[in-house]
Amino acid sequence: xxxxxxxxxxxxxxxxxxxxxxxxxxxxxxxxxxxxxxxxxxxxxxxxxxxxxxxxxxxxxxxxxxxxxxxxxxxxxxxxxxxxxxxxxxxxxxxxxxxxxxxxxxxxxxxxxxxxxxxxxxxxxxxxxxxxxxxxxxxxxxxxxxxxxxxxxxxxxxxxxxxxxxxxxxxxxxxxxxxxxxxxxxxxxxxxxxxxxxxxxxxxxxxxxxxxxxxxxxxxxxxxxxxxxxxxxxxxxxxxxxxxxxxxxxxxxxxxxxxxxxxxxxxxxxxxxxxxxxxxxxxxxxxxxxxxxxxxxxxxxxxxxxxxxxxxxxxxxxxxxxxxxxxxxxxxxxxxxxxxxxxxxxxxxxxxxxxxxxxxxxxxxxxxxxxxxxxxxxxxxxxxxxxxxxxxxxxxxxxxxxxxxxxxxxxxxxxxxxxxxxxxxxxxxxxxxxxxxxxxxxxxxxxxxxxxxxxxxxxxxxxxxxxxxxxxxxxxxxxxxxxxxxxxxxxxxxxxxxxxxxxxxxxxxxxxxxxxxxxxxxxxxxxxxxxxxxxxxxxxxxxxxxxxxxxxxxxxxxxxxxxxxxxxxxxxxxxxxxxxxxxxxxxxxxxxxxxxxxxxxxxxxxxxxxxxxxxxxxxxxxxxxxxx
Amino acid sequence: xxxxxxxxxxxxxxxxxxxxxxxxxxxxxxxxxxxxxxxxxxxxxxxxxxxxxxxxxxxxxxxxxxxxxxxxxxxxxxxxxxxxxxxxxxxxxxxxxxxxxxxxxxxxxxxxxxxxxxxxxxxxxxxxxxxxxxxx
Numbered sequence: 001x002x003x004x005x006x007x008x009x010x011x012x013x014x015x016x017x018x019x020x021x022x023x024x025x026x027x028x029x030x031x032x033x034x035x036x037x038x039x040x041x042x043x044x045x046x047x048x049x050x051x052x053x054x055x056x057x058x059x060x061x062x063x064x065x066x067x068x069x070x071x072x073x074x075x076x077x078x079x080x081x082x083x084x085x086x087x088x089x090x091x092x093x094x095x096x097x098x099x100x101x102x103x104x105x106x107x108x109x110x111x112x113x114x115x116x117x118x119x120x121x122x123x124x125x126x127x128x129x130x131x132x133x134x135x136x137x138x139x140x141x142x143x144x145x146x147x148x149x150x151x152x153x154x155x156x157x158x159x160x161x162x163x164x165x166x167x168x169x170x171x172x173x174x175x176x177x178x179x180x181x182x183x184x185x186x187x188x189x190x191x192x193x194x195x196x197x198x199x200x201x202x203x204x205x206x207x208x209x210x211x212x213x214x215x216x217x218x219x220x221x222x223x224x225x226x227x228x229x230x231x232x233x234x235x236x237x238x239x240x241x242x243x244x245x246x247x248x249x250x251x252x253x254x255x256x257x258x259x260x261x262x263x264x265x266x267x268x269x270x271x272x273x274x275x276x277x278x279x280x281x282x283x284x285x286x287x288x289x290x291x292x293x294x295x296x297x298x299x300x301x302x303x304x305x306x307x308x309x310x311x312x313x314x315x316x317x318x319x320x321x322x323x324x325x326x327x328x329x330x331x332x333x334x335x336x337x338x339x340x341x342x343x344x345x346x347x348x349x350x351x352x353x354x355x356x357x358x359x360x361x362x363x364x365x366x367x368x369x370x371x372x373x374x375x376x377x378x379x380x381x382x383x384x385x386x387x388x389x390x391x392x393x394x395x396x397x398x399x400x401x402x403x404x405x406x407x408x409x410x411x412x413x414x415x416x417x418x419x420x421x422x423x424x425x426x427x428x429x430x431x432x433x434x435x436x437x438x439x440x441x442x443x444x445x446x447x448x449x450x451x452x453x454x455x456x457x458x459x460x461x462x463x464x465x466x467x468x469x470x471x472x473x474x475x476x477x478x479x480x481x482x483x484x485x486x487x488x489x490x491x492x493x494x495x496x497x498x499x500x501x502x503x504x505x506x507x508x509x510x511x512x513x514x515x516x517x518x519x520x521x522x523x524x525x526x527x528x529x530x531x532x533x534x535x536x537x538x539x540x541x542x543x544x545x546x547x548x549x550x551x552x553x554x555x556x557x558x559x560x561x562x563x564x565x566x567x568x569x570x571x572x573x574x575x576x577x578x579x580x581x582x583x584x585x586x587x588x589x590x591x592x593x594x595x596x597x598x599x600x601x602x603x604x605x606x607x608x609x610x611x612x613x614x615x616x617x618x619x620x621x622x623x624x625x626x627x628x
Numbered sequence: 629x630x631x632x633x634x635x636x637x638x639x640x641x642x643x644x645x646x647x648x649x650x651x652x653x654x655x656x657x658x659x660x661x662x663x664x665x666x667x668x669x670x671x672x673x674x675x676x677x678x679x680x681x682x683x684x685x686x687x688x689x690x691x692x693x694x695x696x697x698x699x700x701x702x703x704x705x706x707x708x709x710x711x712x713x714x715x716x717x718x719x720x721x722x723x724x725x726x727x728x729x730x731x732x733x734x735x736x737x738x739x740x741x742x743x744x745x746x747x748x749x750x751x752x753x754x755x756x757x758x759x760x761x762x763x764x
Contacts, residue, residue, distance in 0.1 A: 021646070032664060032749075046720060053724035057734075057758045129649055248727035249740045252755065277682035285686055 004134040004163060004375045005124050006367025008171070009113060009151065011067040012193030012220070014038050015364035016120045018128065019372035024175070024365040026358075027127045029119075035360055036123075039064045040115045042100075042107045047119040056248075059087040061102045065194060068217070069098040069109040071143070071150030078217065110150050114157035121158055135160040136371045138363050141167040141199045141210045163374050169199035170208045171366030172330045176354050179203060183327040185211075187315075189345050189353065190363075191308065192333035194220040198312050200319040200326070212318035214311040221335045224301050229258040231300050232273060232290060240286050242279055250279045254288075265294045266337045298340045305344050312348045329353040334360050391468055391476065394431035394440035396421045397525035403468045406436065413469035417483075419460045427452035428464055430480050432493060437514060438522035451480040451489040459536065520573070527576040531564050534580055538587050545594050553590050560586050663747055670708055670744075671751060677703075678741060703744075711743040713754045724753040731759025 006024070008015045013035040017026045029036045031049050039051040040063045046054075055062040068082050074092035083090050091106065093099035099106045117137075124132045139151050148165045155162035169188035173179065178186055183203065190197040197215040201208040232254060233244045244250040257273050264271040275288035298305075316323060331353045335341055345353050357365060392402035395418065403414045420428060429450050435443030454462050463483040470476050479490040538561050542554060549557075560583040567575055677699055684692045700710075711722055713736045718725060722743055723736065731737045736756045743754025 021650075032667075050720045053753055054718070054720035055725075057718060057725040057728055057760070127653075129653070249755070252726050252740075276679045277686070285682070 002131055002133055003128055004136065004371035005120070005132055006171075006364055006369070006371045007117065007120055007135050007137045007155075008168070008361075008363035008367060009067065009116065009137055009139070009154070010035075010038055010192060010363075011065055011195050012038060012222070013360070014116055014120060015361055016124055017361065017364040017368035018124065019368050019375070022372075024368040024372070026361045026364060027124050029123050030126065034358075036116065036119060037064070038067065038113075038116050040066070040112050041102075042112060042115060043103055043105070045115065047115050060089065063088055063100055063102070063107075063112050066100065066109045066112040069100070070113065070154075071109070071147035072098050074098045108150075110154040110157060113151070113154035117155055117158035117160060121160060133159070133161055134163050134371075134375075136164045136166050136367045136374065137162055138166045138168045138171045138367050140195075140197055141169050141201075141213045142197075142215075164370060166367055166370050167199075167201075167208070167210060168197070168332070168363050169201055169210070169213075169330070171363045171370065172332045173201060173208055173328075173366065174369045175357050175362045175366035176328070176330055177369075178328055178330070178354075179208070181328075185321065185326055186328045186330060187312075187326045187349060188330045188332060189308070189312070189336065190215075190332035191335040191341060192220050193335075194218070194222055196220060196308055196311065198308070198315045200315055200321060202319075211321070212315045214315035214318065216307060216311060219304065219307055220333070223304055224262060224335060224338075225255065225259050227300050227304065228262055228292075228297065229254055232258060232288070232292075235290060236278075236288055240281060242281060242286060244279060244288075247279050250275075253278060257288075261292050262297065262338070265292065265297050266339060269294045294339070301338075302340070305338075305340055308341075309344065309348060312345075323349045326351070330362070331355045332359050332362050389434050390436055391446075391470075392433050392443075393418070393466060393478075394433055394445075397529050398440045399522060399525055399529075400433050400435070400438055400440045400443050403466070404470065411469075411471045413467060415465055415467040418464045418466055420454070420457070420462050420464075421459055423458050424456040425459065425462075426454045426456055428454065428480065430466060430478060430489075430491075432476070432478050432491065438518045439525075442514070442518070446476070446493045447478075447491050449478075449480070449489050449491040451482060451487060453485055453487045454482045455484055457484075458540075460533075524573045524576070527573045527580070528568060531568055531576050531580045531583075534583055534587070535561055535564055535568075538583060541587060541591065545590070548594050549590055550593070553586070553593065557583070557586050557590060663749065666706070667746055667749060667751055670703070670706070670746065674744065674752060706746075708744050708746050708751065711745060711754050713739055713743065713756055718756065718758045720753075722750060722753055723756050725758045726755045727757045728760045729757050730761070733759060733761050735759045 003018050005027075006017050014037075015026060015035045017024045019025075026034050028034055029048065033049070036048040037052045039055070040047050041051045041054065041058065041061050042063065043061050051062055052064075055064075065082070065086065068086075069079060069090065072079050073096045074090070075096055076098070079090065079098045089101040090098055091101050093106055093108065097108065099108050100112060101107075117135075121132050121135075135155055137151055137155055139148055143151070152162045152165055168190065169186075172188045172190070173183075173186055185203075186201050186208075188197075188199045188201065190199075195215065195217050196219040197213060199213045200211045202211050203209075229245075237243050244254050253275050257275055261271040261273050270291055270293045273288060273290045273292060277285045278288040279286050316326075326349050329345060329349045329351060331342070331345065336345070336353075336355065336359045342353060342355065390402045390406045391404045392400050395401045401416075403416055404412060418428070427450055429448055431440065431448045432446045433440055433443040434446050437443050451464065454464070465481045465483055467479045467481075468476065469479070476493040477490060478493070479488060481488045538557055542549060542557055560579070564576075564579045564583055567579060571579070677696075680692070680696050680699065684696045703710075713723055716736050718734050718736055722745070726740055729737055735758065736754075737759045738757040739754055740757065741752075741755035744751040
């Protein structure tokens with residue numbers, strides 16, 4: 001079965017996406033772009049960027065914005081308005097339907113759009129390496145039957161079976177998975193290249209129903225670019241007395257620069273516009289150098305942004321809803337990247353809009369999701385499971401040390417090396433834990449086992465390799481291996497991912513609720529572990545170095561060790577940290593002195609920190625010790 | 629049972645095919661990404677070359693001319709090819725029409741900004757003035 005593609009057939013640009021491995025992926029055009037300009041020369045049969053490049057020389061045969069004519073009668077008031085500004089010839093065709101005339105030949109808007117769709121189909125086939133015959137195509141929510149029918153026909157002309165005509169705002173909602181989140185009432189704010197649409201949708205029986213739409217068919221990114229361009233040109237004229245708009249080459253550069261500045265100002269607060277040798281003045285070449293701040297840009301385009309506020313209000317009142325009734329707001333269209341637009345939307349609805357999906361692609365992505373549902377891929381695909389909760393082991397101080405973090409796709413395996421907590425410890429107990437909390441006791445214990453027969457050695461020396469392995473069916477095997485003796489012990493836990501949904505939610509919620517309290521607890525235990533291991537190191541160092549330590553230094557170390565020992569169980573985290581640092585400083589001093597006296601004798605202490613490239617102080621705590 | 633086996637077999641074969649396709653495409657994509665990365669870098673550098681060229685044309689300084697030449701030599705070494713467009717018939721596949729002037733119909737009469745290709749991919753179309761006979 002071939003793939004079904006999802007197509008956003010836009011007024012200015014079009015975009016295509018497909019489901020792959022359960023996630024939607026945008027297919028790039030042969031030109032390497034994520035969108036294709038909806039521009040066509042039907043005579044030369046060229047489409048997209050290439051067609052756009054000949055617009056100046058062939059204005060009458062380069063057709064753009066044909067979506068505005070789709071399924072409309074020539075006498076339609078909108079067509080009559082568009083007629084005035086579109087440079088190509090529009091005539092009444094069969095049944096008074098609007099058609100485009102190029103070099104004496106008539107083309108229906110369906111035929112023109114079909115050429116865009118055919119390119120999309122070809123690009124998708126090249127990407128997928130397979131024939132594409134089926135598609136989901138999106139249309140504005142306000143499209144009537146005739147317009148929808150025309151869009152479907154365009155697909156058929158291009159050789160695509162259109163399985164579904166999907167509303168653009170619904171597609172946007174699907175892209176965000178809002179249907180699964182059970183967002184009942186949503187608003188989609190779509191500010192594209194040439195049009196502005198606002199829609200309110202309501203979820204009923206698994207489908208989004210359009211409650212109301214509104215908008216402005218002649219408001220979009222192009223208007224913003226023009227405002228910015230005019231501002232720059234006016235400023236330049238004020239300074240140099242030359243109107244750059246009259247020089248086609250300068251105008252072209254200015255247009256690019258205005259768009260670039262607009263894009264840059266979505267992320268930075270100031271953009272510099274540099275166009276050296278932009279035109280020729282009376283006394284030689286002129287350069288355009290200008291700084292444009294975000295605040296200035298916002299004041300230039302504010303009027304345009306404000307034009308979206310009224311339609312939003314009308315749309316809400318038509319839907320008989322208040323702004324507070326809206327559960328989710330979704331942003332669509334490149335212009336919604338502008339911070340001022342986001343702010344305006346937020347003000348209108350009183351909530352943060354969804355904008356994590358690329359706004360140029362979101363409609364195509366949603367169409368692909370719908371295509372996936374139709375092909376059964378979304379529902380039926382063998383989705384690889386993920387571990388719903390973190391899996392780890394209990395280490396010294398009842399700390400839960402994670403090995404496999406939650407949302408890891410299974411099958412997977414992870415190995416970490418641990419050590420012992422006490423001198424001459426010959427066995428370790430592995431407590432397998434599941435949960436997000438930092439303390440072992442707060443997580444669920446899945447099982448315990450003991451690895452014995454570890455050769456006696458000082459604490460921290462034995463290396464116990466613990467491996468967590470989850471197979472595709474969610475069965476967790478935990479293996480512990482002593483690297484020195486080769487002794488192995490293991491446990492198999494079935495259904496480690498088998499918590500009920502409610503349980504997972506509860507545990508996640510608990511983790512969030514207890515986050516700060518848990519962190520404090522964990523911090524304290526870590527501080528204590530840290531102090532404990534430093535005491536051990538200090539005593540060992542004194543013993544190892546013996547006479548090489550000056551009497552007064554030895555005394556100081558002993559005093560500090562005692563001070564730390566006194567507060568080990570009862571002291572506060574900050575006290576523990578302070579005293580540990582004090583002891584650490586003294587130990588370092590002693591160590592350094594010993595090194596300068598006799599390097600080989602300090603060999604043993606020098607070895608430790610290199611073990612796994614961590615700092616000596618941290619090593620003990622980080623590696624943790626499997627509780628005995 | 630038989631039906632289930634067939635169903636799973638079909639699913640397995642599909643998954644395997646998907647994987648093989650993915651492998652092939654990953655390889656292609658990797659190569660393409662390399663090319664695209666180079667394209668992206670060169671595209672960012674080209675406007676600087678444009679400015680230097682304009683400055684060199686204006687100043688007519690031999691040193692600056694040499695500098696411009698070594699710059700273009702590097703591009704040639706990298707495999708970036710400048711498009712020759714003047715006198716050719718306008719072709720939107722590699723050119724962008726900026727202005728229309730009196731002259732031979734559909735001929736490129738002036739190059740406002742040079743165009744380049746790299747490994748057969750259009751790096752930037754040449755921005756040109758195209759002729760049109762009056763009334764044409």
